[in-house]
Amino acid sequence: xxxxxIAAGMGAGEMVVSxxxxxxxxxxxxxxVLCDCSFTLERGRLTVLVGPSGCGKTTLVNALxxxxxxxxxxxxxxxxxxxxxxxxxxxxxxxxxxxxWMTTFENVSYGPRVQRATSDDEISRQTMKLLEVxxxxxxxxxxxxxxxxxxxxxxxxVRAMINQPKVMFMDEPFRGLDAMTRxxxxxxxxxxxxxxxxxxxxxxxxxxxxxxxxxxxxLLTNRPARVKRIIEVCLxxxxxxxxxxxxxxxxxxxxALELLHEEAMxxxxxxxxxxxxxxxxxxxxxxxxxxxxxxxxxQDR
Amino acid sequence: xxxxxxxxxxxxxxxxxxxxxxxxxxxxxWLKSSTPYLNLLGLAGFVLLWYLxxxxxxxxxxxxxxxxxxxxxxxxxxxxxxxxSLYTPDYYQHIGTSxxxxxxAFVLATLLGVPLGLxxxxxxxxxxxxxxxxxxxxPIPMLAWVPLSILMWPGREASIxxxxxxxxxxxxxxxxxxxxxxxDEVYFRAAHSLGAKPRHVFFKIIxxxxxxxxxxxxxxxxxxxxxxxxxxxxxxxxxGLGYLIWNSFILVQYPVIIIAMVTLxxxxxxxxxxxxxxxxxxxxxxxxxxxx
Numbered sequence: 001x002x003x004x005x006i007a008a009g010m011g012a013g014e015m016v017v018s019x020x021x022x023x024x025x026x027x028x029x030x031x032x033v034l035c036d037c038s039f040t041l042e043r044g045r046l047t048v049l050v051g052p053s054g055c056g057k058t059t060l061v062n063a064l065x066x067x068x069x070x071x072x073x074x075x076x077x078x079x080x081x082x083x084x085x086x087x088x089x090x091x092x093x094x095x096x097x098x099x100x101w102m103t104t105f106e107n108v109s110y111g112p113r114v115q116r117a118t119s120d121d122e123i124s125r126q127t128m129k130l131l132e133v134x135x136x137x138x139x140x141x142x143x144x145x146x147x148x149x150x151x152x153x154x155x156x157x158v159r160a161m162i163n164q165p166k167v168m169f170m171d172e173p174f175r176g177l178d179a180m181t182r183x184x185x186x187x188x189x190x191x192x193x194x195x196x197x198x199x200x201x202x203x204x205x206x207x208x209x210x211x212x213x214x215x216x217x218x219l220l221t222n223r224p225a226r227v228k229r230i231i232e233v234c235l236x237x238x239x240x241x242x243x244x245x246x247x248x249x250x251x252x253x254x255x256a257l258e259l260l261h262e263e264a265m266x267x268x269x270x271x272x273x274x275x276x277x278x279x280x281x282x283x284x285x286x287x288x289x290x291x292x293x294x295x296x297x298x299q300d301r
Numbered sequence: 302x303x304x305x306x307x308x309x310x311x312x313x314x315x316x317x318x319x320x321x322x323x324x325x326x327x328x329x330x331w332l333k334s335s336t337p338y339l340n341l342l343g344l345a346g347f348v349l350l351w352y353l354x355x356x357x358x359x360x361x362x363x364x365x366x367x368x369x370x371x372x373x374x375x376x377x378x379x380x381x382x383x384x385x386s387l388y389t390p391d392y393y394q395h396i397g398t399s400x401x402x403x404x405x406a407f408v409l410a411t412l413l414g415v416p417l418g419l420x421x422x423x424x425x426x427x428x429x430x431x432x433x434x435x436x437x438x439x440p441i442p443m444l445a446w447v448p449l450s451i452l453m454w455p456g457r458e459a460s461i462x463x464x465x466x467x468x469x470x471x472x473x474x475x476x477x478x479x480x481x482x483x484x485d486e487v488y489f490r491a492a493h494s495l496g497a498k499p500r501h502v503f504f505k506i507i508x509x510x511x512x513x514x515x516x517x518x519x520x521x522x523x524x525x526x527x528x529x530x531x532x533x534x535x536x537x538x539x540x541g542l543g544y545l546i547w548n549s550f551i552l553v554q555y556p557v558i559i560i561a562m563v564t565l566x567x568x569x570x571x572x573x574x575x576x577x578x579x580x581x582x583x584x585x586x587x588x589x590x591x592x593x
Contacts, residue, residue, distance in 0.1 A: 067490055114498065145586065163495065
């Protein structure tokens with residue numbers, strides 16, 4: 001019997017987003033959400049999309065995943081344009097999207113089962129292997145509601161990984177977890193990524209999380225979202241938490257904060273109604289950091 | 302998995318208490334709580350009030366009503382004054398007829414209503430065609446259908462079952478439809494992403510996702526079924542509890558009315574409980590969610 005063996009994990013595709021524009025509503029109600037967004041998700045790298053909350057990050061992910069068609073511009077994966085959702089681009093959602101009526105095992109094996117990629121034995125073998133990777137093998141017959149928040153996220157991670165997507169999107173996946181679980185999950189996720197080196201897009205509104213995970217940061221402006229700057233993060237891998245105090249990390253954070261601050265000032269100058277919201281969002285992202293203006297003195301940028 | 306079980310025998314034992322043990326444990330817990338005693342007290346209080354009003358004080362307006370003692374005596378009498386008691390085959394024939402009618406109508410309504418509701422929720426175009434029709438037909442009271450159903454069907458049996466069916470059907474369709482609409486969009490997105498084809502979406506997302514609403518709907522529809530049945534039987538029955546009630550009224554056999562009413566109440570309650578039981582059986586995920 002010839003079996004297609006699915007090596008579970010992450011695949012490395014390349015996605016190019018060019019000049020994507022998207023708005024909602026018609027006539028006087030129309031609101032532009034994305035405006036000329038262009039960037040590349042490089043093969044085998046972890047790109048983090050960071051921007052203030054409500055700036056259109058989820059819309060961008062939806063356009064990349066194929067749930068929404070951009071009004072203008074193109075999204076391609078390995079050179080082919082994206083039409084609709086598919087198992088080569090999987091999203092781990094903000095809120096948990098595990099099917100509540102299926103057990104952990106059924107949830108994780110759902111993709112291969114409906115795609116009929118391989119035999120049932122092979123599917124359950126792969127599923128169990130991945131469940132062991134994330135330490136959920138004893139919870140395979142539990143329903144999602146019986147799992148803790150962190151377990152749910154892990155189950156969701158492997159539900160995507162078992163399909164070996166070319167690109168994985170993580171849309172603020174750790175939002176709503178408590179601080180402890182959250183940092184555990186960040187470490188967990190970064191390990192998984194470092195083992196597999198697939199193409200990943202991670203979306204977050206927290207700068208600290210973004211820099212800790214990222215190879216590259218794509219910084220978005222306030223709505224309508226444009227790409228403000230792409231920052232290469234020069235922290236070595238594997239990532240450790242002590243790097244959060246390193247020089248390179250702080251430099252990176254400073255640069256990002258400066259850009260965000262500049263953006264906020266621009267909104268003020270233009271008299272934008274949501275400038276105050278934006279400042280608030282920025283200050284949340286900065287958290288413990290001192291005012292960007294004072295730290296910017298003496299920087300070469 | 303198997304290696305884990307071998308390594309931890311005591312964990313395996315603790316993990317698998319059989320369902321009887323759990324049921325027995327839950328029963329004991331329930332008996333220790335105040336719930337069953339308060340339930341009984343509430344029922345007893347009502348019967349006492351009824352007794353005092355009708356038989357003891359004979360309050361005006363209430364004195365004409367049959368009291369609980371007289372009705373109970375009649376119910377357990379081996380030689381009932383009005384021909385209906387636990388010992389008469391007639392009693393069981395009335396019950397059997399009514400139960401059969403409700404069962405036929407309810408099964409038919411479920412077999413037609415649930416798929417229709419699911420389909421309406423699934424395909425927008427089908428829903429656009431049918432929804433206004435459903436919403437216009439649904440509020441028409443069952444009694445308004447009586448003339449048409451008598452005209453339409455040859456015997457009284459068919460028209461009674463038809464009336465019962467109608468009452469049940471609309472509630473089932475509407476609740477199933479609401480059930481499909483209650484499913485979060487994110488599950489459809491996840492399923493599409495994971496490569497699900499339309500039939501997978503229907504059987505693995507729409508069907509299980511709407512079950513909680515479907516079973517709520519079935520309980521309501523069972524209530525409607527009994528309601529419509531009695532209305533139908535009062536008008537056109539030859540047997541059945543509704544007929545019994547009306548006939549006893551005409552023949553001035555008042556205690557029989559109470560016997561039939563209480564019987565209806567108990568059977569109605571049992572039928573709802575049965576639906577809940579089946580629902581819990583089919584929705585383990587919901588049950589375990591609740592008692593996690």
